[in-house]
Amino acid sequence: MNKKMRELRQEIVNKKVEARQLADENKITEAKAMLEEIKSLEERYDIEAALFEEEKQIDDEVKNKDNKKEKDSVKEFANAARNGFKVNNKMNEGTPLDGGYTVPEDILTRINTYRESKKSLKDLVTVEKVTTNKGQRTFKKRAQQTGFVKVGEGGKIGAKATPQFERISYEIDKYAGYFPVTNELLADSDANITNTLVEWIGDESRVTANKLILETIKTFSEVELEGIDDIKKALNVTLGSAFKATSKIITNDDGLQYLDTLKDSDGKYLLQPNPANPMEMRLCAGATIVPIEVIPNDDMPTNENKVPFIIGDLKEGIIFWDRQQMNIKMSDLAVIGELNAFEEDLTLFRAIEREDVTKRDEKAVVNGYITVTP
Template identity: 60%
Template sequence: MNKKLLELLNQINEKKTMVQNLVEQGKLEEAKEAKKELTEMQTQFDLLKDVLDPEGNGTAGPQNVTPVPNKEPEDSTKEFANAARRGFRNATMTEGSPADGGYTVPEDIQTRINEYRSAKFSLSSLVDVQSVTTNKGQRTFKKRAQQTGFAKVGEGAKITAKNTPQFERKTYEIDKYAGYFPVSNELLEDSDANITATLTNWIGDESRVTRNKIILEQLQTKAVTAMSSVDDIKKALNVTLGQAFKATSAIVTNDDGLQWLDTLKDSEGRYLLQPDPANPMQLRLCAGATIVPVYVIPNADLESDTKTAKTRKIPMFIGDLKEAIVFWDRNQMTLMTSNIAQIGTLNAFEEDLTIFRAIEREDCTVKDDAAYVYGQVSITDAAVTGA
């Protein structure tokens, strides 16, 4: 092939590799720009080839010159295909034996890291998250009290004293949560997969699961309210929570709870769980005048109680969780790496490792237990699975 065409072809192949790497690294804007350059290079190659190599034989000389035939190099793949067409009459070749043809059969090995699909939900998006700068502290709240109004007073009579506002304080104390993840430097250097990005995403999920666990521990400190029908949910909203919280309330449950809610019907047989027309991905329970959004946490993160045989107690948190729970964030997760650190018997320098260390400091407390109801729906496993 013409030298200039060959050089341009090599550049095109390099650019293709660059585009592929950028896409795998998630750098889509840079990949788009590289793709534009690749398109221009391909156009340039096509134009030059029409001039320098119009017949596609790799030369730009006179077309009446008879080319000297060259002996083609042996192609193991072609030889294997030819042997297969002959029915392997001249030799016994098997895929299971590498020397007898197995080497020519490619293995389907993909080093790019694939992930199984999983459902993820962060409860911190529903609660009150407050950033703090000290390891402990307090917040002052006015106590909830029923006011009775002024008393009727006759002319010249004494005016009676009324109760004044009372206050209370909520205390937080920050705890540390952490973990480390050792990775060999050979893996980081030799793998064509983005191990660092994959591990960073994994650590981010560890943080999400940690926060969910802390928040759920606080939500489950309240006494359980048994529920068995949509009427129990409406009572929790209308009476227990009342007008102070009903308008901003939501239902938080797990996959089992979603299944139970999804089977509830009105008197005309219409399902009560419906998508929000303004946001089809958001579910809501519509029961008469009661319309409340529903958030679902996977069973893996919020388990049902299955201690009783054949009975499943499904958690059902109903209320305004931003008023119910406050999450004190002292310092968002910090991630550090070191190739010289030593942890116990693990020596990163001596063992040629890179250690990823994640630390976050936080606390979680109940701000107002009147803002939510901790409900439980008890049903048989057959009712959950639909069996």
């Protein structure tokens, strides 16, 4: 029973009480009119009930269809793994030279979900989904506006500078890796086979994205920061009002340790949890309050004693061009390094994905570091 049905049923009950009162007061005409109104309400209730059952049946069918689709996609993927991920004859653009099994959308979605479940710099940058291997996007250049000029009556209006634009190009590259598993895995359940490959691909994909983004950050001019005052200057002056409001400090575990020891003149720690979200840390120094994103040392290592402090708005500074195309091949005969799939009764899976990372706005990011004593 839905809300509308409950309201109609309550209204029918109320009307029946009114009809009884009218009958008791010998108001026969009014009582008959009330009965007609009750009859109309009951007909409306029957219609609403029939519609509710019909909608419920449709919802159940859709839900069952979705569940069946999920189950079928897992079974299809697992069977493809057992059968060696035979080459797909209907290749998409960019894949013919590679061959392999094109990962279906449902499994690709699961890979993306797993990838996003761990710390990924991809969440902090702009992600542009593309359908071609290379292309360009046009952006308006950031410029200092000069405002209108005063013009006397009948005077000529001077020309103003027209907006300037720039083009950012991308070219998708191929990134690949392999994963050895025992052949016993292929005899396991559909869910176990699928989950093992999804977790492997998702984690490798996340690490790949992190490396590409960090390599792009390194192309920004490196700036040494000597403490909290330099951090505040980077936010207030270098980034300025254009980016400060949307900026974050991205650092690693060593950087978190450094920030977690900073105190103000009253001995209060500058690193504070966000009251609205206690899991989110913020650097609170005077008028400066900025969120902190911590990336594990394994993903963003400290270079000797130089702890990374990336400050700014990475969504404005960097674009991740995602081709959204992935395929897999497998072999039980391949030899890679010391791994011999045939001798060791292994199966080697090779996954390939396609992406590119480029700068968007040089002024949106400060590639900083703080030198700490070991």
